[in-house]
Amino acid sequence: xxxxxxxxxxxxxxxxxxxxVQASDDFAELKHRLRKFVFxxxxxxxxxxxxxxxxxxxxxxxxxxxxxxNINVGLIFGLLQFVSTFVITTLYVRHxxxxxxxxxxxxxxxxxxxxx
Amino acid sequence: MNExxxxxxxxIFGVFVLITLFVVIRASRNxxxxxxxxxAGRAFTGPQNGIAIAGDYLSAASFLGIAGAIALNGYxxxxxxxxxxxxxxxxxxxxxxxLRNTGKYTMGDVLSFRMRQRPVRAAAATSTMxxxxxxxxxxMAGAGGxxxxxxGITGSGGQAIVIAVVGALMIxxxxxxxxxxxxxxxxxxxxxxxxxxxxxxxxxxxxxxxxLSSLLGAAVDAAPKAGEKLLGPGLQYGKTxxxxxxxxxxxxxxxxxxxxxxxxxxxxxxxxxxxxARRSVVWAIWLIGIFYLFTLVLGYGAGALVGPDKINAxxxxxxxxxPLLALELGGPILLGLIAAVAFATILAVVAGLTITASASFAxxxxxxxxxxxxxxxxxxxxxxxxxxxxxxxxxxxxxxVSIGGGIVANGQxxxxxxxxxxxxxxxxxxxxxxxxxxxxxxxxxxALWSIYGGLIVTITLIVLSPAVSGTPTSMFxxxxxxxxxxxxxxxxxxxxxxxxxxxxxxxxxxxxxxxKQAEMEVRSLTGAGAxxxxxx
Numbered sequence: 001x002x003x004x005x006x007x008x009x010x011x012x013x014x015x016x017x018x019x020x021v022q023a024s025d026d027f028a029e030l031k032h033r034l035r036k037f038v039f040x041x042x043x044x045x046x047x048x049x050x051x052x053x054x055x056x057x058x059x060x061x062x063x064x065x066x067x068x069x070n071i072n073v074g075l076i077f078g079l080l081q082f083v084s085t086f087v088i089t090t091l092y093v094r095h096x097x098x099x100x101x102x103x104x105x106x107x108x109x110x111x112x113x114x115x116x
Numbered sequence: 117m118n119e120x121x122x123x124x125x126x127x128i129f130g131v132f133v134l135i136t137l138f139v140v141i142r143a144s145r146n147x148x149x150x151x152x153x154x155x156a157g158r159a160f161t162g163p164q165n166g167i168a169i170a171g172d173y174l175s176a177a178s179f180l181g182i183a184g185a186i187a188l189n190g191y192x193x194x195x196x197x198x199x200x201x202x203x204x205x206x207x208x209x210x211x212x213x214x215l216r217n218t219g220k221y222t223m224g225d226v227l228s229f230r231m232r233q234r235p236v237r238a239a240a241a242t243s244t245m246x247x248x249x250x251x252x253x254x255x256m257a258g259a260g261g262x263x264x265x266x267x268g269i270t271g272s273g274g275q276a277i278v279i280a281v282v283g284a285l286m287i288x289x290x291x292x293x294x295x296x297x298x299x300x301x302x303x304x305x306x307x308x309x310x311x312x313x314x315x316x317x318x319x320x321x322x323x324x325x326x327x328l329s330s331l332l333g334a335a336v337d338a339a340p341k342a343g344e345k346l347l348g349p350g351l352q353y354g355k356t357x358x359x360x361x362x363x364x365x366x367x368x369x370x371x372x373x374x375x376x377x378x379x380x381x382x383x384x385x386x387x388x389x390x391x392x393a394r395r396s397v398v399w400a401i402w403l404i405g406i407f408y409l410f411t412l413v414l415g416y417g418a419g420a421l422v423g424p425d426k427i428n429a430x431x432x433x434x435x436x437x438x439p440l441l442a443l444e445l446g447g448p449i450l451l452g453l454i455a456a457v458a459f460a461t462i463l464a465v466v467a468g469l470t471i472t473a474s475a476s477f478a479x480x481x482x483x484x485x486x487x488x489x490x491x492x493x494x495x496x497x498x499x500x501x502x503x504x505x506x507x508x509x510x511x512x513x514x515x516x517v518s519i520g521g522g523i524v525a526n527g528q529x530x531x532x533x534x535x536x537x538x539x540x541x542x543x544x545x546x547x548x549x550x551x552x553x554x555x556x557x558x559x560x561x562x563a564l565w566s567i568y569g570g571l572i573v574t575i576t577l578i579v580l581s582p583a584v585s586g587t588p589t590s591m592f593x594x595x596x597x598x599x600x601x602x603x604x605x606x607x608x609x610x611x612x613x614x615x616x617x618x619x620x621x622x623x624x625x626x627x628x629x630x631x632k633q634a635e636m637e638v639r640s641l642t643g644a645g646a647x648x649x650x651x652x
Contacts, residue, residue: 018635021642030641038209046371049202053367056195056349057360063191064348069329070336074191074348081198082405088205089401096394104642111644 021111030103037095045088052077121448122267128456133285136304136460140289140297149650150503153294154221154475155385157650160299162392166399169383171302172468173200173374173400174309174407176258176435176461177534182408183441184434186415188424190335190346192353193415195363197408199370204404206546207375208397213390214553214640220647221385222472223378224480227548227567230632231560234485239567241480243544244378246571247537248473249518251379252466254533256283256522258435259462265432265439266455276523282463283519289467290474290511294504295386298467305464308457310403313410316438316454319445320417331413334420346419362602366535369606373538376545379472388649417441470514471507478507535604536578543609544570547617553640558621559628565620570613577605 021027055063056074063074147153160168178200185193219225224240259282260275269275289297324330336346345351353363374380384393418427418437421444430436442454483503525533548566551558578584583603586596602608639645 015631015635018638019631021638021644022634027638027641031637034641042206042209045202045205049198049367049371052198053195053364056191057353057363057367060348060350060354064344069327070332070347071329072347075194078191078194078198081202082409085202085205085401085405089208089398092209093394093398101391107638107642108644111638111642 017111021107024107026103026107030100030107033099033103037092037099041088041092045084048084049081052081121452122269124448124452125266125455128452129459132304132308132456132460133463136301137288137292139300139304140293143296143300144293147294147296147504149501150221150479150507151647151650152296153504154471154479154507155382155647156294156296156299158386158388158647159649160386160392162387162395163399164303165299165383165387165392165396167306167403168299168302168386169380169396169400170310170403170407171304171306171464172379172383173404174306174461175255175465175534176262176458177254178408179309179313179411179461180262180432180435180438180458182411183414183418184427184437185352186412187418187422187427187437188434189352190342190416190419191349192351192363194412195349195353195367196370197411199367200374201401201405201408203371203374204397204401206372207380208394208401210553211375211381211549212384212393212397215381215549216384216387216390216393217643217646218636218640219385221382221479222476223381223545223549224476224484227552227563228480228484229552229636230629231552231563233488236560236563236567237480237484239564240548241476243540243567243571244476244480245473246575247376247378247540247545248469248476249514249521250533250540251377251537252469252473252514252518253521253525254537255462255466255469256518257525257533259459259522260526261432261435262455262458262462265430265436266451266458270431272526275526279522279526280519282459282466283515283522286463286466286470287512287515289463290470290515291508295382295471295475298464298471299383299386301460301467302464305457305460306403309461310407310410312454312457313407313414316417316442316445316450317410317413320413320421320441323417323421328413331416331420335416338420338423341424346416358601361607362604365602365604365607368610369535369539369542369604372546372606372610373542376541376549377537378476378541378545379468382472382475383468385647390643390646414438414441421445466518470511470518473514474507474510477510478503482506535583536574539574539578539604539606539609540571542606543574543613544568547610547614551617551621552636555621556633556637557628558617559624559626561624561626562617562619562621566613566617569616569620570609573612574605574609577602577609581605 065073067073067076151157182193182197215226218229223244224237227240228236256279259279263269263275263278289301332347336344339346342351353359387393387396418441422440427437427440430440439451439454443451544567548563577600580598580600581603582590582598584590585592586598
């Protein structure tokens with residue numbers, strides 16, 4: 001039932017190119033650099049967000065504890081979610097500019113350079 | 117005491133419409149190809165697109181709704197904005213760039229990339245149109261309430277006319293301007309909205325010596341009923357075990373839904389490269405984050421300066437908190453400006469939704485399913501003008517349907533429509549997007565299971581929820597067929613959809629196409645072969 005609508009790609013040189021690049025060391029390195037950043041960081045910020053939501057949902061007393069003036073723990077926690085979002089954004093951009101873009105560009109030039 | 121002036125409000129809004137129409141007509145001069153019409157020639161810069169994303173995302177619900185929720189329910193309103201913001205990290209880290217590199221116009225491009233085209237495109241288009249329609253309906257219905265508040269039109273006939281006018285304007289923007297015009301409307305609106313909220317924030321803080329603590333104290337003093345509880349969580353959602361679970365469910369849908377909203381995803385195609393897509397998300401995150409910080413001050417400011425009793429007595433209740441605060445601060449002129457911004461917000465968001473739904477129909481259904489039978493190419497043929505024509509016709513149809521739907525839904529509890537849109541996006545779209553991008557073995561059957569499964573589970577749970585029947589705030593107050601206790605289905609539907617995508621994949625004999633998978637993975641990470649900007 002499958003492959004009826006797949007373009008018959010197995011043998012064409014165009015298709016082979018993608019497979020070759022996917023198997024190359026440079027590509028493996030690029031994939032590794034992307035995943036080793038985005039997967040743990042995604043897990044981290046989702047866990048941090050979930051912790052915040054659970055505290056706000058089930059620990060009213062703790063979140064309502066005043067820290068100074070009328071500023072309570074909940075407000076500080078909430079504002080820290082803003083801070084962590086801004087920080088992760090900045091760190092990711094730095095990581096991408098430094099570690100991902102040059103390698104991606106090199107691979108892109110190699111792929112588009114030959115006969116496309 | 118100052119009074120609201122409907123004529124002033126309408127005039128200011130009229131000026132906004134004239135200016136944006138002028139910009140839209142100017143922007144439309146280069147609309148020749150499908151890439152022009154549906155993806156703005158991929159020629160916007162990251163910062164421009166980031167501002168437009170903020171314009172697309174900050175709907176009337178997040179401006180009027182969140183400020184109002186904070187004014188009346190205090191801290192619980194703030195929780196919404198945090199979910200809406202943190203969600204952007206999912207888009208930034210996992211979706212935006214990879215999607216930009218592999219697709220052309222729609223979410224369906226990415227989901228069907230390495231799958232059998234017809235079934236997956238049809239599924240992606242179904243889900244795109246479902247999400248867009250629910251979201252659209254909520255915005256149009258919300259327009260009715262806003263009209264009552266801002267223009268003093270309380271009769272349902274008068275409100276219906278205004279909904280029709282908003283719909284007609286939206287159709288005009290989309291028909292004339294396409295994605296380019298729509299983007300400019302969103303940019304203008306975002307700048308006005310954020311600037312307006314910023315000015316009011318400084319104004320409110322200034323009244324309390326730029327001391328957040330005194331502002332909070334004043335809000336507590338003005339709300340004798342809620343008192344200190346205003347500052348901590350639980351006022352709205354903390355009453356029972358079910359309502360706590362409901363909140364958890366909503367929080368999940370918010371954080372996972374954003375990166376599955378088709379009208380947000382489509383915005384990433386309007387920039388020339390993945391790097392620009394990244395820059396646009398970064399701009400969007402900063403703008404949206406700062407805006408939500410403003411709404412915190414505006415919400416408590418409205419509570420302190422206007423007071424919950426007056427807000428509750430106004431037409432539109434919580435939604436009127438921000439406009440009433442504007443009236444209190446700057447009199448009728450500031451109210452007129454804020455009212456115009458609120459209208460502009462609805463207009464820009466519905467225009468974005470309409471072009472997304474029509475693009476999905478024209479590109480996924482018409483060009484790649486109906487038309488594809490004839491030519492066997494990759495859809496790159498020059499008959500793309502056809503696609504634009506179909507997109508325009510679809511936009512008119514969607515516009516008319518949403519005017520009708522908006523009039524019917526006017527006055528209904530619209531919060532659940534937005535919750536529904538986010539829940540469908542998080543359940544049907546996000547799992548499928550993530551699996552296609554990151555799981556090699558994912559195949560056609562898995563994609564169909566997660567899209568249709570997520571869609572069906574979410575809609576079924578919503579229909580059986582207390583949002584639809586059985587409680588005084590339900591859509592149908594007088595009948596009771598609610599079997600599911602939560603108004604927000606996310607906590608069930610999202611894991612179920614992920615599971616269905618997994619089961620559908622491993623149960624199918626259909627092998628993932630390894631060559632297509634290689635092409636998709638390499639393209640998504642390197643940007644090789646990605647659609648380029650159009651030079652005019």
